[in-house]
Amino acid sequence: MLRSYRRLFAIPHVGSLLSWSLASRLYMPGQPIAITFLVADWTGSYTKAGLVVGLLILGTALVAPMRGRMADRGHAARIVVVCGVVYAAGLSAIALLPAERWWAALPLALATGLFSPPANQIVRALWPRLTRGRDLQAVYAAEATLQELLFVLGPMLAAGAVAFADARVALVVLAATALVGSLGFAAALRRAGVADAAPPAGEASAHEASTGAAGPRPSLLASGGFVLFIAMLFALVAGIIGVDLVLVAWANELNSPALAMVLAAVWALGSLVGGLVAGALPGTPRLSRRFAGSALGIVLLVPFFPPVTHLPTPMLILPVLFASGLFIAPTLAAAMGRLSATAPPDRRAEAFGWMTTAQTAGSAATSPLMGALMDWGGIASGAAGAAALVVLAAAISPFLPVGRAEPEEPEGGRGAPDTAARPAEGESAREGRGR
Template identity: 30%
Template sequence: MAAGYAELLRTRHAARLLAGTLLGRLPNGTAAIAIVLFIRSEGGSYSLAGALAAAYGLANAVGQPLLGRAVDLYGQPRVQLPAALVSALGMVWLAAAGTASMAAAYAAVLVSGLFTPPLEGGLRALWPSVLGGREERVHAAYAMDAVAQEVMYTVGPLLVTLCVALWSPAAALLVLNGVGLVGVLMVVLSEPSRTWRSVPREAHWLGALRSRGLLALLGAFFFVGMALGSIAVAAVAYADGHGGQAVYGWLMAALGLGALVGGVVYGARQWAGAPERRLRLLVGLLAVGYLPLMLTVGPVAMTALAALSGVFLAPSLACAFIVVDRHAPAGTVTEAFSWLVTFFGVGAALGTAAAGPAVEMGGTTAGFAVAGGAGVAALLVLTATQTALSGGGRTRAVAGSAGAPSEQLIKN
């Protein structure tokens, strides 16, 4: 398995693009915890800190598909780099303004979130040209991409706490956004990013959302995001009664470890058959993995169940990337991937909001029931929309070495 990923990373530009994307996404991946720690250090309440973090997330959800569409129209460097600069300046503004002016604080996080560059969609649009258009290698790269996400979301919060310990919460905001700018530069100055061009698109105000198959997938992953958001809250409630923050840390680490293992194993082999059918199976297994969490057994067994619940997350995401690519209308691939980020993130926010009242009314089991119900809902969406998702094979344009598109048929 390691040899397969190592081979991908030895491909020219691949390691640079993956590393640059991960670094460039650090400000976004750590924004919630960095904002909360900063506002608390300034004397702000938890309510204010949570509201500002939520405002950032909402602005990010709005901005990703809009900037993704701009990337498809104008190319990556013209959009990604200016957006990253404006987003970073938003966090500089927040660090300078603090909580002295609520209007300034909200404006700063809204600007930063809205202009977060769509690096995820950009990287997935680049993989076909970087890997020579070979379908099996592109699919393996999507799996590696999903695994790398889990690493970032595990390491990112640790980097925030390290920066806070070494310097201050304000310094953490500035340092992480500075690192993010370095990552964006690594991507946009690379040859694949500079030469990539989207294929011509049909003018339509709905853009990528005019695809019924894509809408079906986005609806399903809204509920997957909801499940993950609710687990984060339910795990806090569980830890409060079973040992405190250490137990919470073990549960979330186990969830991430399960996803890492699942993603590595999934990406190590080629899979036969249509990815749409495979996605239903993977999401079904993901939903089944969430249900045992409602048992709320002892900490050791609960940690094992948390790891089990994460096993099919990265494979589901990797397969979803393939399906997005197959169903995105021509010329909208970056926008389509950005919509996945948006639906997933909004679902996670709703899951977090729903799990709180569920825990208060029905205890920890009810909190985990939100996750189980959301997982089942994701499967039901995919099952009910089989027709829209079937027959997803289409012609995709792959940017050549000089940026000129060449057509490649993606087969079921």
Template identity: 30%
Template sequence: MIPLFAANFLGRMTGGMAPLGITLFLRSHDHGFGFIGLVLAVYQLSSATGGPLLGRAVDRFGQVPVLCGSALGAAAGYVLLVGSGGDNRQAALAAVMLAGLLAPPLEPCLRSLWPNVLAKPELVATAYALDASLQEIIFIVGPLLIVLAGELAGQGTALLLTAVLMLLGTAAYALPHRAVRAWRGLPHQPDWAGPLRSTVLRRFVLAMVGVGVGLGALNIGTVAYEEHVGQPGLSGVLLGTFAGSSLVGGLVYGVVRWRIAPAGRLPWLMSGSSLGFALMISVPRPALALVLTAAAGLFLSPVMACGFSLISEHVPNGTATEAFAWMATAVTAGNALGAYLAGLAVQQGGLRAVFVLPVVAALAAALVALTLGRAARGGPRLPEPRPVSEAVR
């Protein structure tokens, strides 16, 4: 399973590289934070739109054709962005829209694959926790790779590296592994709402939008903070610290024997990160900023792992990939909103204003998560809808 993990994570490195890479590429061409926030919002919203559509296609047609086709299209978007030279705003918006819309759904594909390759339910739960923890490596290594590649070869080359790693990882995951090639979604009666028929999923998706807002604000806020203190490369270090702390939090979460159901844990986990963000409003010195960023990141992986378990227990059969894609879409949509609002906040209210956003977003997400308990007690799964002819009889 290690090669499967490694290949999937290599392809997913785009998630840790692209937002910062796009930001630094456009800043190197003297674009303001307002426009950069708009570009990141378009990129994230495109990814949020494409994720469930590609997830539904995977549930219907399998993983390999959807992953390979979408990876090629997304790579073309990054090439178009670099080819535009960063000077043509319309071309930049079109490029990030293409790259986001066709971002290969590697995360939901891996998570829907585990029940097929792991025989015991407890092993599947362990795989979810391990996935949530190890994915933070993407957000540790990704920003550092962008900063390093940008320093050595320029910001355009850094974005092209993002596309290359995505293509290599997707191919290494989709083509050599028999389990991936053979995977098919469980038979089910098609329904236009898909997994969103689940009340639990709908509420959980709304709560995860708040998590995404905090992450989007952090991407902009770290670059603005870097410029404020005059330390080039600090944004990548801060984002890497946040992700490293999240990895530690996820590993701790995975070894704890929880007596509280996932729906009961989630509000506490979502509210935990707000304290670190709240203290960042004071714009501390870099050393303290690293500590506070780590404190905020400690709860991210536990939130994600808890969400994976919640989804696996409360969505209709045959909709797993799309359901996991909706989780990613919620985070991505929130990320887009957070990036856009953070760009405006930097311009209109200064650096302090940008760190207010993740505090408010985390608390709002926790409030929505409080409503999950009653919905979860309604039953673990929805029955598959019967065909019309059967229902009439």
């Protein structure tokens, strides 16, 4: 397993791009915590805090495809810098508002969300230019796996800043984190010679020749397969976030808020281990099998929650939680790889922008749904709802287009293309195969 990752990080610039793209996203998981503490302290209302968080998320979802389209046309590093500076300024402005003018945070949050740094979609669109075969599979798995750490470190950063200072300081710290991460990622893009994220002319032309898609093309949403992909991601992320909410609600019902962190950490640990193992496996995985594994893992959780079962101690669910998480990161990695394989080479960042929109919308839609289910039938009902969403995503997965030269049967891994060792703007690179 380690050999596969050593080989991956030996490819020039891969480690730097991956590290800085993750650093530029560190602020994201802690953002709702800092804003909720801040606005609730100002107003005494969690509803108003939720509105501010929701508008920030809405802004991100609305423009992710547009930012991707801009990055596909070039100047990715410049876009990252501008977004990082404006986003950090927006968060800082919210933090510095007087409490009596909390309402100004509403339009500020929406405007700030419109400039959410697009590092995730840009770097995912770049991987096929720098890696291929087994290395491409490994880098998507590594990203999906390391992302799990962000959901541990980000909330810790925000909660720690609130505990040691206050919510204003916490939000400013997150703003600084977003700015530093964006500047670092832009510098990494320039060092790698891919600051212009547009694909080499030869790669785009080859795709047009193979699809007859020269000239103006319709929206990606005009493709039935792409719409299915967006629906699948929406359901998957909604189900995953649903499990997180179920764990929090269960811990709250047991009057043990700290238990939620333990349960979520074990689930994330399973995902991390699964992702590390999956990234080292040779061949192209079957997307539908990964989704079926995620669905089965979440379905298995349902009987362990009240009122179906009242465990003598919640610690008994930890092995099941660990096993349930094993397929989460591998499934997300497989989804990213499949999207990379099916999107036109010169529209990959836009395609990953739609992925961001689907994931954000799925996350936003989950809270009211899980709340209604748990109010109606208890914790197990919420878990069943989350499981149903992931089962729906698994049911959609076999109907997605396979993509360019992406056989479903496993095959031996291949090394990175020669151009990965010396990427440069305008330089042609062989396209990697999605996972």
